[in-house]
Amino acid sequence: MSEVIEKATLAKETTPLLANLSTLQKNTALKLMADALIEHKDSIIRANEKDLERGRENGTSTSLLDRLRLNSERIDAMAEGLLQIIDLPDPIGDVLEAFDRPNGLHIKKIRVPLGVIGIIYEARPNVTVDAAGLCLKTGNAVVLRGGSSAISSNERIVAVLHEALSKSDLPADALQLIINTDRSSANEMLKLNGLLDVLIPRGGHSLIQNVVKNATVPVIETGAGICHTFIDASADLSMAISIAINAKVQRPSVCNSMETLLIHQAFADQHLDAIVNALTENNVELHGCPETVKRMPSVIPATKEDWDTEYGDYTLNIKIVNELDEALNHIRAHSTMHSECIVTENSAHAEKFLQQxxxxxxxxxxxxxxxxxFEFGFGAEIGISTQKLHARGPMGLPALTSTKYRIYGNGQIRG
Amino acid sequence: MSEVIEKATLAKETTPLLANLSTLQKNTALKLMADALIEHKDSIIRANEKDLERGRENGTSTSLLDRLRLNSERIDAMAEGLLQIIDLPDPIGDVLEAFDRPNGLHIKKIRVPLGVIGIIYEARPNVTVDAAGLCLKTGNAVVLRGGSSAISSNERIVAVLHEALSKSDLPADALQLIINTDRSSANEMLKLNGLLDVLIPRGGHSLIQNVVKNATVPVIETGAGICHTFIDASADLSMAISIAINAKVQRPSVCNSMETLLIHQAFADQHLDAIVNALTENNVELHGCPETVKRMPSVIPATKEDWDTEYGDYTLNIKIVNELDEALNHIRAHSTMHSECIVTENSAHAEKFLQQxxxxxxxxxxxxxxxxxFEFGFGAEIGISTQKLHARGPMGLPALTSTKYRIYGNGQIRG
Incomplete structure (x- = not known):
């Protein structure tokens, strides 16, 4: 039996028990997990150092090393994420609907766990903790398959969490980490219908597309972000600069950072140089449309591919558009439907943008x-869904649940 | 360009318009569709006769011909289904959540259409009308791909509905029927990411499994039903017989009918002959476990495969179990997670069954x-989801929607 099947089977066997744990039992386990992360911080950082060293030897980029790095503050944040999950209401058992039918049937719609959730992800080891916490709080078992670059960190983190779970009522087997980081183990998970109820890929475009294109287990597609910001004619200059800089440089490696800035030509007439200068001062390399390059020859001409590229780095496309509709058309053609912004003082334009x-x-x-x-107040997230089924946007606890109908009768039959 | 791509593209082009139609505009279109079905009842029945004749020539089974048949009453029921959809609240635009963050961001979660829904289905032509009504009411476009056995009925129904839509504000291109009923057209739909937002298969096991196993477009799995009824020791005899007969014979061809009857041995000791006689009088062929056959030699011994067979006909498995837990284990091993019933006067047993x-x-x-x-009061349904993601059980209007977050700020940036 392969590692994947063995661990998924162990995880599945815990699901009846998990589904019937009380909120207190689950929260106690989460608290033990958070405490254990703090207690074992040094050993986790040492394990992470091995990953970082291997990464540097392999010539990993600065932005990827940044995702991979764990320090005291980031481990605190991971533990804090678990504590925030404790504070969140437990959705399991919630009665979402209750109604009576004319024939006397009483029908209740109840929240239940999904079952076993498979997470396939890349560098960031904080995903290991977030995913464990969110899945366990919602009564799900979880099979984690992280990337090779973080395997030392992940192994250490899961060992710490297993030790914490062994002191709780929550079965440690509900949390599984796949040690084999060959592509074969991920591909095996994709076809594990019957053992896995859902797959959530987190990572770059090729990882996500491999899952979406090849999985027979239902998938929640997450993350790829080609996000646009449109600066309208009426935008406030200092707000526009502040939002554009923040969207691009505050953490360029993540999916909700901006890849393309669209600027209304009337705004560009007045302020293109101010925008370009502010971005350049923040070390952003600019690729522009012909109109941008004509006005600012320091800007590199953008290629056709640039408009569909998620740079994840200090690079940005700029396009000057004649009107709101041209911005909307550009976004329709190039957006990954993640996050899109309009900066405007014109409320009709804002409403049209948000609607369309x-x-x-x-x-x-x-x-x-x-x-x-976190920013939406959901606590740690399992990912940001960019598909339209089941969940869309940041996924908090309810995104990790299913429902079931309970029907109470006294002998009703269908006529 | 293939028929599938051409029609899916036409459907997709209608989605921005569809998403912004008012409830009144959509309801007016549904009313015109319902009226048109009644008005053109004769021509629909004539088209259906062609399908039935072809079916009889091909040696189609009685239960499949029953699914395929349209008569005046069934067309009335289809039109009535559309009228019921008019009466249902329009979920599009509903604000599901609205909250403020400490930084002043105002966040709203809004219901929006899914986009373009692909339906791949078999015999029953009422699906054509149900699917059109439910998808259009929720602002979705729909690409229907029915089976060859109902193609004459489906072509006529869609022609009637297109004529009705041409008198409405709703673009007729939002409703598409694929005329090519080769397997190739269904397979083409499975890979149509970017044009189709979701696929909903409705039909038998092999149709659904072909979609689940091969689609790269997200799928809502529906329908396959190996449903059990467990008669507990304390069950009321007349209620048990009434429910068992109804679950098996009221319409055996559909997915929520019973395939296996589990009987507590103490109940069997008293009443097995009464149950067997009642089923036999209703023309049900019985396949039994060894204990059943030992007690009632007229019952055919069940094969291993029988316990995993969806007969869709007047055939039923019977198994005698020693206790509730044995029934739960059998259901865990053989259920398709569709619909399961306990008949008991013991409320603790009922609660355990409903929970587990x-x-x-x-x-x-x-x-x-x-x-x-219909029975749950949702109006016509697009199918019964047997998966855990997005929707589970009968899918009414909300199952055909997605959500989007609208965020209102005044210059907020992330620190």
């Missing part, structure tokens, strides 16, 4: 960087 | 035949 742009999160006068479970 | 059985609908003292959108 088809994305998980649409912003008026705020940075796209806010598309995040 | 993992299915879309779990019943105490009522026939599994009630798992149905």
């Amino acid at each position: 742009v088809d994305a998980a999160a649409v912003y008026h006068n705020a940075s796209t960087r806010f598309t995040d479970g | 059985v993992d299915a879309a609908a779990v019943y105490h003292n009522a026939s599994t035949r009630f798992t149905d959108g």
